[in-house]
Amino acid sequence: VGTGRLETFSDGVFAIAITLLILEIRPPEDFSHLARGLLDLWPSYAAYAASFLLIGGVWVNHHAMFRRIARADRWLLLLNLLLLLDVAFLPFPTAVLAEALREGEGEVVACVLYGATLTIGGVFFNSLWAYAASHGGRLLRPEVAPAAARGVGRRFVVGPTAYAIATLLAFASPWASLAVFVALTLFYLVEGAEDRRGRPAG
Amino acid sequence: VGTGRLETFSDGVFAIAITLLILEIRPPEDFSHLARGLLDLWPSYAAYAASFLLIGGVWVNHHAMFRRIARADRWLLLLNLLLLLDVAFLPFPTAVLAEALREGEGEVVACVLYGATLTIGGVFFNSLWAYAASHGGRLLRPEVAPAAARGVGRRFVVGPTAYAIATLLAFASPWASLAVFVALTLFYLVEGAEDRRGRPAG
Amino acid sequence: VGTGRLETFSDGVFAIAITLLILEIRPPEDFSHLARGLLDLWPSYAAYAASFLLIGGVWVNHHAMFRRIARADRWLLLLNLLLLLDVAFLPFPTAVLAEALREGEGEVVACVLYGATLTIGGVFFNSLWAYAASHGGRLLRPEVAPAAARGVGRRFVVGPTAYAIATLLAFASPWASLAVFVALTLFYLVEGAEDRRGRPAG
Amino acid sequence: VGTGRLETFSDGVFAIAITLLILEIRPPEDFSHLARGLLDLWPSYAAYAASFLLIGGVWVNHHAMFRRIARADRWLLLLNLLLLLDVAFLPFPTAVLAEALREGEGEVVACVLYGATLTIGGVFFNSLWAYAASHGGRLLRPEVAPAAARGVGRRFVVGPTAYAIATLLAFASPWASLAVFVALTLFYLVEGAEDRRGRPAG
16 A cells, blocks of 8 residues: 555545544533533543544645655554554544543543543554664655654654653643643644645645 | 645535535424424425525625636635635524524524624625735736626625624524524625626636 | 546445444344344345335446546536435335335335335436536536437436336335336446446456 | 545545544443452453454554555446455444453354454455456556566455464454454554555655
């Protein structure tokens, strides 16, 4: 499979997963106090926005990575499928997190599930790049210099480490943990997009 | 990210969000009086059609806008993601609105939620264009004249203003508010499409 | 909007609507008699297959139509959106029909709802072609001869008429009505595909 | 319909079906013992991963097949639609299997339903290739030698046979059956991808 098809398929999964997030938000039961009921759903809105921007960030960084990859072999394909498996899983921890915050019970566990999903996704993302850049970068485009490839790898590896630390932070304070998740998401979204400025449109 | 990928991804989200709307309509409980039960669901059908045409209109106008944009930088990407976040959110207020009309309770609040979603979407849409056209239009295609860009901006800015007024109207009469939402949707759908006539197919 | 984008967007909606059909089938409640419970769901399987092939048939015929259309104006866009609105609505009557057959109640009403959705879809499909071929076929490709355009129109117009008759048949016998729906679906699926044989791949 | 459109539509259905799998996993009821509740859902996670990789494998092998097919006629289209019908059906047996394992009831029946879906999918997959390669391979690309076409057919035909045997194995032991399903899925995923190595990107 050429990377063209791989990217189109991945984009499809990103677009579907990002749009399915809304299905986890259900109208309140009691319509006689609708304003109250809608306000009580605020953790769902926050979790929706956080996961939406997170998947958006994965999409942006996935492109940044694949613009440097020339060919796909079977292991790259499998690693990419594992990354998609993690991204498509995200609506579940998002729903669990929103409900835990709403019920005021199980926040630590929900936070750990959410953080673990992000951390594992980061590990797959890094494995993908590490594999593509291995053996002298034989899957990379010729114009990607080895030093640049190592730089990209170093930049990417910070992600899962930071997500893992933020996940552990949940045991001390779920709110601190969530704040770090959101900060990391925004950082990767804007930083990943940055990389693209001034390059020819893909 | 070039605008090509950005548009394909956005189209995917529009197509998925528009098709997910149907999941909010559930078969009635009582099948011994099915005709009655199906007729009682009329607010769901109306809300489905209204939101379907609304997303269709956003799709049309999104293309009209991006045909004038040559390049995307990180902030444009982020603003576009915020617009998609709002569009993908729409199935939720649609479901709330349909249920409020069906239950005859909470119509004002449901109408305000629906209108606020449309208004915020309009604000993101305008921010997208304002940003792209800023700094002498450096992200625009060279053939877009500054005067034309300002004209487009003026045309777009009417949208969120009108949606905001229609939202406030809900406090006086939810039905008047809904009538204006539908009228605005049809206007932008046809007017956005208009713009395209006689131009080379994209 | 050029027809390229219009077709891609329509294909997306077709692919999503066809795949969402499965969400209407729910696992049985009682797992101690699972085989029995799964067999009792047969109307859901039948309705799933019928609607799946129907949307597949619309997809095939939609392409056959758009291969003859060169340009889209605002009214063509609106008519196409109305057709998509009808196709994306289909999971709902499919679920109602399956449940009516399973409960043994409301079959006539469910059949009429299903048939009405197909008939209205057929009317939009025909309106699309009639509009594209009107005014001397100004939206058609130049190589489509006026006589051929009229022939296509005559072939398409049989569809909603046949679906309307099959819908009325439900008042006499829902089963006869369903048999005709399935027969028509298979006919249009294979007949629409036929048309394409030996032509250059699109 | 040329195979280009056919492949794009099929890719869309694969991407949607693979992403919808997550909707079958629901947050636990009791948030006061959330860790326990999440762990009890392990059959859902396993079934999600197994079906995700399975659809991924179908996607990979579908491309491997269509890279050898030059043209589509109406019967090829119909056979492909039947294959998609089977793939899009998969979220249902996946949900049934997960629930049976969780409830500790109905595992044999659930396993047979799951295996039957895989087996029938394999039969459609093989019919597709058998049809394309029939009559002297008139639908194949000219560069595909008859001996190579027969080799591909032999390789593909092992699939449904193995899935059928694994399905029957469920009557002796559902767990043994599931282990074989997973092994076959991984084999076809990696083996299908293998085939692609070193070829020009598609």
